[in-house]
């Protein structure tokens with residue numbers, strides 16, 4: 018991609034413009050409420066972004082860059098700073114809270130360049146199939162407001178222009194905006210506030226049935242979001258994998274102001290079987306009267322410091338401190354909520370508000386748990402999902418409900434909670450828009466991201482959005498100046514909080530309850546309809562990308578330390594990559610703070626963002642960099658190393674060509690392993706780079722390549738390649754090479770290996786990152802590297818030409834001939850990721866298409882073949898190659914040492 022960093026004059030008319038390619042870009046629309054100041058107007062300042070007005074989105078041309086070839090007619094221009102332009106909204110107007118779900122569309126990358134076209138033809142990808150998705154890429158956001166602050170909500174909708182345009186025009190940007198906009202709405206407020214919406218926003222509310230919406234929302238979440246449901250027992254949270262084919266029937270208990278109990282038998286098939294008027298509204302209403310609390314969250318926070326024994330009558334109070342063991346009740350069981358208040362000569366003021374709040378919370382939670390159990394029993398249901406904003410991710414509430422269900426059902430029924438608990442209705446209303454195709458989305462097409470503000474605000478979004486990066490950073494700076502105000506997460510109830518038969522008094526309570534606990538557990542859902550499950554996974558259902566389990570606290574602590582210690586160096590690189598300007602420095606600091614806050618948050622509650630693996634942490638770092646507009650922190654390092662390696666490539670190729678086939682294969686594999694040492698993500702390696710030049714380190718690394726390697730299946734691989742005795746196996750048809758780093762790794766390691774496969778008649782597909790991550794080579798950079806290498810090698814040149822790789826590159830071939838002699842093709846596809854690891858449940862459609870004819874995959878590097886996929890099994894032959902550049906991982910995974918190598922070969926399973 019050619020960068021227009023010199024501020025060229027861009028003619029927009031007549032040239033196609035498109036937004037940044039954002040399959041993986043993070044949402045950067047965090048908006049904040051400042052302590053004590055209410056909402057601050059954060060509408061975008063003038064600057065170099067063009068002001069938005071009217072219903073047509075305007076363009077932000079800053080940092081515009083041409084994608085592909087300058088020479089091409091009508092090149093596509095990327096607008097990295099152009100923010101979301103297409104939005105949709107659905108609302109759930111409840112008695113206590115208003116929930117919004119809105120969608121912001123991002124232009125899908127439908128690149129025009131010739132390389133992609135050739136690739137598509139070769140891989141048989143038709144554009145037609147893409148168009149069949151009613152929605153293109155986009156993001157689903159979740160926001161809530163208190164109903165009594167409906168004006169804030171209307172301001173928010175207005176500031177983001179969410180009400181603009183009718184649905185049809187919104188889904189398809191080519192249609193004109195509609196001035197008679199209609200918003201899907203559910204909840205009682207859809208009736209109550211219809212006039213207000215019309216008056217303030219000029220929109221009509223299209224009312225959807227509340228139960229329909231709750232069920233549609235729950236079904237969507239349970240089918241489409243990976244870590245949506247979890248159990249919560251005695252402080253332990255555990256995510257539950259729901260089998261889509263075995264979801265129904267279940268009981269859905271939605272705890273809003275009141276409680277609905279719904280038996281769900283399928284999509285759109287349900288019956289409201291019960292309910293209770295003692296719900297969230299009761300807790301809040303009674304709690305407010307009894308404690309003078311100003312908000313629900315405040316009331317919940319009070320309960321955190323409460324001791325209900327002062328008010329509740331316990332079994333022990335009646336039985337002189339004894340259990341009533343005959344019927345299974347311990348002395349600490351609540352015999353009668355608020356029961357002590359009748360027998361004591363005390364007034365309301367004599368009770369601590371904290372104790373009242375906890376007593377009330379337990380009374381209501383327990384009652385709901387019990388009613389739910391009775392209904393589950395009534396219909397023979399084993400699974401009960403609890404939703405609604407009463408829960409708010411609050412540990413005691415969940416424990417209390419779980420306890421009731423467990424106790425009364427004797428463990429037969431299971432209480433489960435939903436991360437998007439409060440948004441079922443709003444999501445369901447959103448789903449009711451016709452033709453958006455959301456209900457067809459699958460788990461692998463949704464990527465959840467946690468924006469920069471999440472650790473601070475808990476995803477709470479108030480007021481207008483932060484207009485641009487500058488405002489985001491100044492908010493961050495202000496925040497940091499205020500000191501350590503990262504609010505503590507919801508303290509997990511310690512083990513034993515709710516012993517069998519009753520509720521013990523919590524032995525330790527958190528200092529503060531996060532004011533907006535529930536919203537912490539959800540991020541922004543990025544919809545990427547083009548993502549697919551990698552078709553060569555032997556068993557996608559049991560596939561787990563992460564090798565290291567961060568549920569082990571010592572692992573968690575270790576990797577947090579590694580990432581924290583790497584941060585200063587990363588910031589230096591990132592700042593340097595943007596010219597070391599003052600602006601870059603500011604962004605660098607803000608990035609470091611934001612990422613540290615994410616780390617701190619996860620350290621306190623590892624499951625806060627869903628199940629946590631090392632791959633998620635490494636990806637979060639890259640996402641966070643992107644959020645602060647560090648597009649490619651290792652850009653110049655990559656360039657330098659590519660140049661140095663390309664300079665010695667001809668000598669290496671000559672040396673290889675002088676070898677026998679078998680020696681050459683070994684030398685090639687050694688070469689890949691040795692060159693994998695160039696990894697700017699490894700502390701040990703970075704220290705090493707200060708001790709020599711690229712070539713010196715490469716030589717040293719090669720010289721240390723004694724076999725047997727720590728994991729050494731080379732001989733089996735060699736046999737598959739050359740056979741034994743008279744048996745000569747056919748070459749592989751197509752190999753997918755998941756490449757890793759720039760520089761020596763790709764140029765002196767993987768390209769020569771690719772060349773060997775090509776020489777043997779195997780088609781080669783180089784699979785590289787869609788977005789930069791550390792010093793990994795990207796799919797965008799690869800064609801130029803291949804073109805350079807092809808100048809020195811006929812095999813590569815012919816294959817690259819056959820694969821359409823050289824269409825744009827101006828290369829001088831060795832012999833000057835340009836005829837397209839027959840060759841198996843060399844291709845490049847993007848993998849759909851922007852991380853050093855790869856989750857093969859979510860790969861690009863290009864890669865999925867390329868995989869269909871592949872019978873060999875080679876995964877290279879620590880991230881792709883050790884941290885992730887080390888235990889993955891494939892339908893085709895697989896070779897995993899990596900140098901282990903971390904002592905602890907070497908000990909743990911291969912019982913070896915740092916710089917040991919892995920050559921793991923697994924024939925098709």
Ligand SMILES: CC(C)(COP(=O)(O)O)[C@@H](O)C(=O)NCCC(=O)O
Pocket residue numbers: 579635693695696697698699700701757758791853877878879880881884899902903904
């Ligand atoms: C980030 C990485 C996975 C990249 O390794 P690669 O995939 O390039 O081989 C690796 O450098 C890593 O695990 N680094 C952290 C551990 C350390 O600094 O030792």
Ligand SMILES: [Mn+2]
Pocket residue numbers: 696757758791792793853878880
């Ligand atoms: Mn790498």
